[in-house]
Amino acid sequence: MSTFKVVVSDQVFPSVEIERELLSGIDAELMVATGDVANVLRDAADADAILNTYLPWTAESIAQLQRCKIIARYGIGFDNVDLEAASDAGIVVTNVPDYSVEEVATHALALIMSALRKLIPADRSVRAGAWNVDQFRPIRRLSTLTVGLVGYGRIGRRIAEPLAALGARIVAHDPYLEPSPELPELLGFEALLGEADIVSLHLPLNDETRGIVGESALAAMREGAILVNTSRGPLVDLDALGGALRDGRLSAAALDVFDVEPVDPGRIEGVPNLIATPHMAYYSEEALEESQRKAATQVIKVLTGQEPDYRVN
Numbered sequence: 001m002s003t004f005k006v007v008v009s010d011q012v013f014p015s016v017e018i019e020r021e022l023l024s025g026i027d028a029e030l031m032v033a034t035g036d037v038a039n040v041l042r043d044a045a046d047a048d049a050i051l052n053t054y055l056p057w058t059a060e061s062i063a064q065l066q067r068c069k070i071i072a073r074y075g076i077g078f079d080n081v082d083l084e085a086a087s088d089a090g091i092v093v094t095n096v097p098d099y100s101v102e103e104v105a106t107h108a109l110a111l112i113m114s115a116l117r118k119l120i121p122a123d124r125s126v127r128a129g130a131w132n133v134d135q136f137r138p139i140r141r142l143s144t145l146t147v148g149l150v151g152y153g154r155i156g157r158r159i160a161e162p163l164a165a166l167g168a169r170i171v172a173h174d175p176y177l178e179p180s181p182e183l184p185e186l187l188g189f190e191a192l193l194g195e196a197d198i199v200s201l202h203l204p205l206n207d208e209t210r211g212i213v214g215e216s217a218l219a220a221m222r223e224g225a226i227l228v229n230t231s232r233g234p235l236v237d238l239d240a241l242g243g244a245l246r247d248g249r250l251s252a253a254a255l256d257v258f259d260v261e262p263v264d265p266g267r268i269e270g271v272p273n274l275i276a277t278p279h280m281a282y283y284s285e286e287a288l289e290e291s292q293r294k295a296a297t298q299v300i301k302v303l304t305g306q307e308p309d310y311r312v313n
């Protein structure tokens with residue numbers, strides 16, 4: 001019988017050997033659960049710790065945890081865990097805030113470039129035997145454009161660097177920052193929407209930000225602007241965005257995240273100039289390994305009475 005039981009509630013990794021090996025160092029046994037919350041709770045109710053990816057931990061399911069000390073998220077966002085309920089139950093919640101900053105910034109940059117340079121329709125047209133640029137007019141020069149970053153934290157900063165190096169003007173909206181010489185120009189949300197040719201979302205999902213890009217924000221964006229979301233799906237009203245793309249108010253959009261995942265393909269079928277990727281911005285082999293190592297380390301720290309590195313409650 002091991003000293004501790006750690007349950008992986010859901011995960012996206014080819015194997016959990018990294019966690020298993022690290023946890024064996026404190027005599028913790030690792031179990032990988034599958035299925036919905038009810039299934040997972042069968043294994044997790046008496047766990048000392050939970051490693052979590054997307055499975056929601058609501059107040060009701062947290063109440064079923066009899067001896068859990070920590071819910072350690074493998075990822076950055078923690079909108080799927082009821083922090084108040086966890087705190088009330090004496091459960092530490094941690095995330096891994098830095099494992100995929102480079103990957104998400106790279107993915108957002110790739111989406112911006114694909115949308116701006118119309119790579120996907122260009123590829124399709126060549127395969128269909130066409131060979132001209134007329135159908136792709138207009139394409140604008142990046143160094144004449146303004147990129148508006150909504151949320152200027154780790155990822156927002158990381159993507160600002162290459163965009164600025166390529167000559168784009170950067171503006172940002174982040175209500176938690178004070179203007180300073182190291183920061184790009186900070187604007188109100190509406191003002192940013194009115195100035196940016198490309199809007200990229202890098203803010204967390206919470207009660208304040210849910211649906212922040214709905215009808216009225218879309219109407220405030222510049223004619224022909226591009227919207228990119230690699231943050232969280234419910235920030236954007238997908239149906240309103242579909243309308244703005246269909247009637248040509250926006251020239252393109254690129255989404256890595258959707259309000260409901262996986263997205264029902266019927267909801268984006270026929271929506272023009274929309275690039276969709278399957279919530280993969282975080283992914284690289286190196287990032288996954290870092291997230292597994294760091295999440296397991298949070299579990300080890302809490303179970304051995306140390307302060308974790310990345311407490312969020």
Ligand SMILES: NC(=O)c1ccc[n+]([C@@H]2O[C@H](COP(=O)([O-])OP(=O)(O)OC[C@H]3O[C@@H](n4cnc5c(N)ncnc54)[C@H](O)[C@@H]3O)[C@@H](O)[C@H]2O)c1
Nearest residue numbers: 076077151152153154155174176202203204230231281282
């Ligand atoms: N698609 C993916 O695979 C993937 C991977 C990792 C992270 N993410 C998402 O990316 C988001 C950003 O990550 P990060 O590491 O940059 O987080 P971060 O915490 O470093 O930065 C978020 C920034 O948003 C700002 N902010 C908060 N409320 C805001 C508001 N109402 N308007 C504008 N700005 C606001 C904060 O002040 C902060 O500076 C995360 O919340 C996560 O949901 C997605």
